[in-house]
Amino acid sequence: MRVLLTGAAGFIGSAVAARLRADGHQVVGVTRRPGAAAWRAPASDWIALDIGRAVRPDDWRPHLEGVDAVVNCAGVLQDGGADSTMAVHRQGPAALFAACEAAGVRRVIQISALGAAPDAATAFQRTKGQGDADLMARNLDWIVLRPSVVVGRAAYGGSALFRALAALPVRPRVAGAGLLQIVQLDDLAQTVAILLRPGAPDRIVLDVAGPEALAFDTVIGAYRRWLGFPSAATIPAGPLLPALFRLGDLAGWLGWRPPVRTTALRELGVGSTAQIEAWTAATGIRPTPLADALESEPASVQERWFANLYLTKAATVAILALFWIATGLITLGPAWTRGVEQLAAAGAGPLSAPLALGGGIADILIGIGIAVRATSRAALWSALGLSAAYLATGTVLAPHLWTEPLGPLTKIVPVMMLTAVALAILEDR
Structure with a gap:
């Protein structure tokens, strides 16, 4: 079959795409930025399309020619930055479903979420539920899959957060957290593959969850x-946890997609459990327990690196952004006179004030650029370049700064190394 797959470069979508290709299907991947995805998975065809902006059936019709089935894996946790739950979960999919109906593409599989309903408490579940209702109202051979928390070999979202929390020197206890029936990504991908087969059931809603309800x-x-980390003391998270999740909301509005956001906190309080008999009867799948899935693939040193680095990534980006903004403000504020005098003493002459002004503004812009996800990579490279320029200029014009008690030039080197680390771990998935 030729299968149009939305969210094909995402955590769930990439696993579904790999499974479908292994079964001999031709995958047409839909993603906002297909360049890197096409490089990693050249066996798929790729379409550059943002489901949150493709809100008219005409946006989809040209891409449905020759398509036999559609699988919608697109999703966002929470509104913020360029993400809109309403656009990604309802408006874009509704246009896609209408286009499928008009084009005669009968089989449509929707990856929704456990607890999705038009009147749910969070925008994530509410808009997922509205998208499900739009699909079920269509004259299509639809299937709605509502998975619980999904984890797999890859680490993104919840699965990344579990690893990061497991790496902390203490284990935080989340008061009031509900039980979780964690489902393996391979089981979800296999479900999609089975339900694309001829004769598979349709017009059904299936909850997809693990075989056991586990405490957080x-x-x-x-x-x-x-991960091989020793046991650790458990401490109550207390009021620190909501504060961290609100910081995650702020990061979301800057374009980042941290799993630590208030939607996740609300979902954690509700838990994620389901009756899975209908799913297992329709597919024959016996879901894999978490312990068995982990034991089947022992953790490597790379997994431990990831777990240890995951939470420090946010701190690294935040510290670098604040560092550059602060240096710019200090240059333009309390250190202005001294900075201009130092530049003049180094031989800058009448250019001393313009150079100080330009340096201060450049520092602030770099800091803001690092904080915003869309510009973070370019800003980090700019930070490296400007740091090297400061280092070279200072060495030539004021070499005595290398031997100053506070080491103003010496400290540029570790800042550059931290910037290089941020660049190395910048990608989300």
């Missing part, structure tokens, strides 16, 4: 054992 602490403990 138990999940973190399982990942800690898998």
Whole structure:
């Protein structure tokens, strides 16, 4: 079959795409930026299309020619930055479903979420539920899959957060967290593959979840054992946790997609459990317990690196952004006179004030650029370049700064190394 797959470069979509290709299907991947995806998976065809902006059936019709089925894996956790839950979960999919109906593409599989309903408490579940309702109202051979928390070999979202929390020196206890029936990504991808086969059931809604309901602490403990970290004391998270999740909301509005956001906190309080008999009866799948899935693929040193680095990534980006903004403000504020005098003493002459002004503004712009996800990579490279320029200029014009007690030039080197680390771990998935 030729299968149009939205969200094909995402955590779930990429696994579904790989499974479908292994089964002999031709995958047409839909993603906002197909360049890197096409390089990693050249066996798929790729379309540059943003489901949150493709809100008219005409946006989809040209891409449905020759398509036998559609699988919608697109999703965002929360509104913020360029992400809109309403656009990604309802408006774009509704246009796609209408185009499928008009083009005669009968089989449509929707990856929704456990608890999705038009009147749900969070915008994530509410808009997912509205998208499901739009699909079910169509004259199509539709299937709605509502997975629980999905984890797999790849680490993104919840699966990344579990690993990161497991790497902390203490285990945070989240008061009031509900039980989780964690489902393996391979089981979800296999479900999609089975339901694309001829004769598979349709016009059904299936909850997709793991075989056991686990406490949040138990999940973190399982990942800690898998990673090989020793046991640790458990402490109550207290009021620190909501504050961290609100900082995650701020990062979301700057274009980042951290799993630590208030939607995730609300979902965590509700839990994620389901009756899975209908799913197993329709597919024959026996879901894999978390411990078995972890044991089947022992953690490598790379997994431990990732777990240790995951939470420090946010701190690294934040520190670098604040560092550059602060240096710019200090240059333009309390250190202005001294800075101009130092430049003049180094031989800058009448250019001393313009150079100080330009340097201060450049520092502030770099800091803002690092904080915004869309410009972070370019800003980090700019930070490296400007740091090298400061280092070279200072060495030539004021070499005595290397031997100053506070080491103003010496400290540029570790800043450059931290910037290089940020560049190395910048990608989300």
